[in-house]
């Protein structure tokens with residue numbers, strides 16, 4: 001049986017400020033592509049999912065198949081990812097947060113990281129929609145621990161609450177909310193340029209990167225549908241693929257999968273690790289996240305995951 005695996009990336013950039021571990025260095029990314037091309041067939045996500053039908057010949061094992069995905073819509077996807085894909089002639093799917101396209105203020109989690117970066121004293125008192133949050137941290141790990149605490153709470157609330165909280169945090173830290181220049185988001189015309197490559201498929205990643213679990217079904221559907229519609233209008237082509245924001249089991253629920261089905265998506269990706277088999281729901285596909293590994297470490301992970 002052919003092994004099928006979906007890999008997840010976010011950024012390909014040499015950015016020293018990467019507290020979430022989202023960046024893969026451009027040279028390492030090229031090396032990772034080299035390993036993949038050696039060991040597997042890199043195929044479009046739709047082909048990989050369509051091919052997972054029941055097999056007649058269980059003893060026949062073809063070359064492993066891998067599909068590449070990139071989440072969020074960072075500008076470095078155009079600068080660094082597309083040239084590398086073109087050099088190896090391999091396809092990829094890019095899941096884009098449409099509400100952030102062209103927004104110079106970038107993603108809230110990157111603004112939060114810049115606000116806290118390097119601080120050894122973090123004293124904050126916030127009110128998140130009537131839910132108080134106090135952070136009092138000192139020492140070398142203050143910024144890291146504050147980032148974890150605040151990220152886990154802010155991902156649960158509406159964008160307006162997040163934006164207000166970031167302003168409050170900036171005031172209490174005695175600074176301004178920064179613009180994340182190195183981790184900026186694609187502009188509309190940049191996404192059009194990226195999407196003009198025949199190797200590129202663009203998928204929806206909601207309007208606001210809102211954590212879906214627990215939201216009313218209509219609100220979940222609006223986040224998915226709004227994202228797909230904006231992409232279809234911008235790119236003039238159907239959008240058939242979705243990635244749930246965050247994608248872990250606590251971030252989406254049965255209503256999310258039902259909403260994805262009602263929206264007509266052919267596939268929806270999670271961030272649960274695993275190989276893709278015919279037993280997988282096409283609207284709850286597993287993916288492995290790739291980190292900033294050199295070729296040897298990357299190959300080891302592919303082996304451990306059973307991808308090759």
Ligand SMILES: [Zn+2]
Nearest residue numbers: 071072245246
């Ligand atoms: Zn995301």
